Amino acid sequence: xxxxxxxxxxxxxVSSTRQITSAMKMVSxxxxxxxxxxxxxxxxxxxxxxxxLGNLSTNVDGDxxxxxxxxxxxxRVLLIPITSNRGLAGAFNANxxxxxxxxxxxxxxxKDITVLAIGKKADDYFKKTDYNxxxxxxxxxLDTLFDDLTFNRVSKVASKIMRAFEYKQFDEIVIIxxxxxxxxxxxxxxxxxxxIVANESDDSSNxxxxxxxxxxxxxxxxxxxxxxxxxxxxKALLDSHASExxxxxxxxxKATDNASxxxxxxxxxxxxxxxxxxTNEILEIVGGAEALND
Numbered sequence: 001x002x003x004x005x006x007x008x009x010x011x012x013x014v015s016s017t018r019q020i021t022s023a024m025k026m027v028s029x030x031x032x033x034x035x036x037x038x039x040x041x042x043x044x045x046x047x048x049x050x051x052x053l054g055n056l057s058t059n060v061d062g063d064x065x066x067x068x069x070x071x072x073x074x075x076r077v078l079l080i081p082i083t084s085n086r087g088l089a090g091a092f093n094a095n096x097x098x099x100x101x102x103x104x105x106x107x108x109x110x111k112d113i114t115v116l117a118i119g120k121k122a123d124d125y126f127k128k129t130d131y132n133x134x135x136x137x138x139x140x141x142l143d144t145l146f147d148d149l150t151f152n153r154v155s156k157v158a159s160k161i162m163r164a165f166e167y168k169q170f171d172e173i174v175i176i177x178x179x180x181x182x183x184x185x186x187x188x189x190x191x192x193x194x195x196i197v198a199n200e201s202d203d204s205s206n207x208x209x210x211x212x213x214x215x216x217x218x219x220x221x222x223x224x225x226x227x228x229x230x231x232x233x234x235k236a237l238l239d240s241h242a243s244e245x246x247x248x249x250x251x252x253x254k255a256t257d258n259a260s261x262x263x264x265x266x267x268x269x270x271x272x273x274x275x276x277x278x279t280n281e282i283l284e285i286v287g288g289a290e291a292l293n294d
Contacts, residue, residue, distance in 0.1 A: 004277065007270040011263060018259035024088065025252035028245045032183060035242035039180055039235070046235040053196065053221075053228050066225040067166050069196040076112040078138075078161070078170040079103065080193070081126070082177040082236055083119035084244040085143050092178060092186065092247035093121040099188050100176050104131070114170070116161070118142040118237070137164045149241060151234050158230040165194045177236040178243035184250050186243040193232060196225060 081100045083093040100122075104113050115131040117123040120143040126132065133140070139160045145153060164170055173193040178186040213220055 004273055011266045014259050014262050018256055021252045021255040025249055028249035032245035032249055035245050039238040039242045042235055042238055046231050049228050053225055066221045068194050068225050071195050072171045074171045076170045077108050078173045079115050080175045081117055081122045082240040083122040085120040085146055089244055089248040090251040092244055095188050096176055097125050154234040155230040158233045175236050177240045180239045180242040183246040
């Protein structure tokens with residue numbers, strides 16, 4: 001059994017850790033509220049625009065459609081995993097890295113893969129691999145996006161990615177991110193960013209012929225598809241941002257509870273050790289007194 005001083009030091013150390021995890025939980029909870037409001041307000045608009053343009057692209061001739069809807073033979077693929085810049089968020093970052101590796105090995109085996117990581121955790125992992133940035137027009141230092149996450153900043157990054165697709169540096173571009181469900185649940189999503197995928201629905205209420213387009217389908221395609229692509233990336237970043245704070249808040253909550261349980265166990269061990277020490281001292285005193293009497 002450890003001596004009393006070691007146990008006291010251990011209790012002090014765990015108590016300090018509990019204070020840190022509790023403070024981090026409160027900070028993440030405050031940030032989560034703002035991030036959650038941002039994504040819940042953005043999601044209906046982004047989903048409806050994506051549905052509208054997906055329906056529209058099914059009835060636009062290939063020669064008149066957007067360059068961003070052009071389907072080619074897939075040889076070069078750009079993967080965009082979105083993680084956080086910081087850890088202590090449970091399996092939040094590991095799930096994205098694991099899913100990206102799975103896609104590379106299973107779906108795009110034998111293809112020329114390039115990974116454009118958003119977030120320091122993914123960047124630190126993939127810059128050590130053979131999938132590092134190869135396109136000359138791709139942006140860099142994307143971990144700074146989370147310092148000020150606005151549509152204008154994201155649209156500049158999206159424009160460079162779109163230009164790379166337009167110049168045929170890549171035949172397919174895919175985003176991998178965590179979709180925010182609630183503070184405790186985040187779903188790993190894999191979305192094709194380019195080329196735009198047409199909606200495949202049997203519901204007659206969703207077909208493109210039910211829409212009246214003004215001035216023309218071609219003009220709407222040319223104007224709205226670039227905006228829709230930028231909005232898709234912005235929505236994925238908002239989802240990941242909210243998911244990060246939710247995952248960190250949950251992880252820090254569990255860490256705080258575990259620290260409290262560990263402190264209780266250590267206090268029990270400390271009390272038992274102290275009681276054993278007192279008992280030994282009493283036995284020594286009694287033994288010494290009896291020796292003197294003899």
